[in-house]
Amino acid sequence: MHEKISFKRLIEDISARGGVSQNVSRLFVREMAAVIREGLLEDGVVQLSGLGIFRLKNVGERSGRDPGTGRAITIPAHRKVYFKPEKRLRELINKQYAHLKPLPLEPVPETNTEADAFNRFLNDSFVDGAIEAKVETDKAPLISREADEQKSSPKREVKYAPAIVHKDPAAEGSGEKKTPPPQEESHSRKGLYATVFVILLLIFVYMNYRPEEDGTRAEEPTTSALTSQAGIETAAVNEKKQEAEPTLKTPPVSQPAPEAQSVAKRSARSHLTRHGESLWRLARHYYDNGYLWPLLYEANHDKIENPDFLVKGLTLTIPALEGSFKKPTEADREMLALGHLRAYKAYRQRNHDEALDHLRVAHNYAPELVNSYADEIDSRDGLVLSNIP
Amino acid sequence: MNTSEALKRIAGRMQKSLKETKVLYTHCIGVMNDHLVERNHFNIPRLGTFGSVERKERQAYNPHFKKKMLIPRKVSVFFKPSRALKEEIK
Known part of the structure; x- marks a missing residue:
């Protein structure tokens, strides 16, 4: 370990390992060194597997100092070997x-702790909260012996900034009976947490409630329209699709012109398509979910030739959704199933791979409905469908 | 110059077969590597000194992560060309 190996020993090792005479191994090492020198002079690079690569590098002329005399000298350009x-x-x-x-x-x-960070946040934003807490601790039990501690504890309560909280342990080091204050502190902190949590909750609820209120107001007529429509539709479920579609389209006709859409996105009942729009994008815009685009396709199938390509200048009707994407109502399910069935047919005509996916989804939404359209489904796809449990 | 070319030349100089030279070469490199692993250093005349030293752990700035990193210790191999080689290539 960490010793200098003489050339002699190196040669001995090589001959011992290779089972050759020392003369041979010495000759070999010498020749190898000579070949490396040759290679460096010829190519400037010698790569030896198992060892590494020797490379010549050019070093430009530079000014330096003679370490002996301290005089400035110029070191001429030369070449150096790197390994x-x-x-x-x-x-x-x-x-x-x-x-x-x-x-x-x-x-x-x-x-160090989350609590400290939280306290800093408190100090910055809810100063009144901190004062309340301080008052509370001032009212805390006052016994003669704890008077000293009481003096210190309110101070601590005022100092909510973590920088000062950090200093506290040093101050505590001087006094021995300082164990109770942290407890009080934690109590007051708990109170603070609770108040702040309640405030935040209130703000959250308020913010969430407002838009919903507007939304419900705006959607009230539509939902009532839809419930009646849904009633009609459920009755028409077992009949042919062509009968169901007009009922879908009827309510939107009476809806306001497309100018209104910018005012209230959600309640818009029709949409004038523009350049670059797609059904997916519209679904994302109106339902917050692009996967609901078959709804739009189903409602506007007579205007849309290719669901993948939306012509600009079309006035599309936007059917309302009773539930949500995750919790669709029975009527939504039927509409979605019809939409996916229509998408399936469109894609099947174009021999598109997605066709089968749409059929599956439709089957997922309303199996009986899909079964009632069995004659329109390709026999191969029907076979796939029958395998779905 | 790569290994096979170097071996051909060595074989020619030593007047031995390429096969023998290859065997010798593997043993030679094996011994050298063993010594380097053992952190020994050795000198080859008219070529230079090979050896390995341990680099201590250090702090360095990683420009990719834009963070200071603690680089662990490691062993690195050094080669110091001999005076003869230096003069030759100058």
Whole structure:
């Protein structure tokens, strides 16, 4: 370990390992060195497998100082030999350190706990909350012996900034009977947490409630229209699709012109298509979910030739959705199933791979409905469908 | 110049078959690698000194992550060309 190996010993080792005479191995090493020198002079690069690569590099002229005399001299341009051990050798040598990996040096966090960070947040935004807490702790039990502590504890309550909280342990070090204050602190903190949580909850509820209120107001007529429509539709379920479609289209006709859509997106009942729009995009816009595009296709199938290509300048009707994408009502399911069936037919005509997916989805939404259209379904696809449990 | 070319030349100089030279070469490299793993250093006349040293762990700035990193210790191989080689290539 860590010793200088003489050339003689190196030769001995090689001959012992190779089972050859020392003369041969000495000759070999000498010749190898000579060949490396030759190669460097000829090509400037010598690559030896198992060892590495020797390379010549040019070093430009530069000014330096004579270390002996201290005079400025110019070091002439010259060439230098560089050796880079090959990867296998580097890995072999570093085997014992292979498990060590570079680690990011994180700066020591200013706050140790979440509570401290929360307190800082409190101090910044809810100053009144902090004062309340302080008042509470001031009213805390006052016994003669704890008077000293009481003096210290309110101070602590005022100092909610974590920087000061950090200093506290040092201050605590001087006094011995400082155990109770942290408890009080935690109590007051709990109270603070609770109040802030309630405030946040109220804000959250308020913010969520407002738009919903508007939405319900706007959607009230539509939902009532839809319930009646749904009634009609459920009755028409077992009949042919052509009968169901007119009922879908009837309510939107009386709806306002497309100019209104920018005012109230949700309640828009018709849409004038523009350049670059797609059914998916419209579904995402109106229902917040692109997967509901077959609804639009079903409602406007007479205007749309290809569901993948939306011509601009069409006035599309936007059917209302009773439930949501995740919780569709019975009427929604039927509409979606019809939409997917229509998409299936369109894609089947074009021999598109997605056709089968739409059939599956339609079957998922309303199996009986799909079964009632069995005669329109391709026999191959019907076979696939029958395999669905 | 690559290994096979170097071996051909060595074989020609030593007047030995390529096969023998290859065997010798593998043993020679094996011994050298063993010594490097053992952190020994050795000198080859008119070529230079090979050896391995341990680099201590250090802090370095990683420009990709834009973070200071702790680079663990590792062993690296060095080669110091001999005076004769230096003069020759100058």
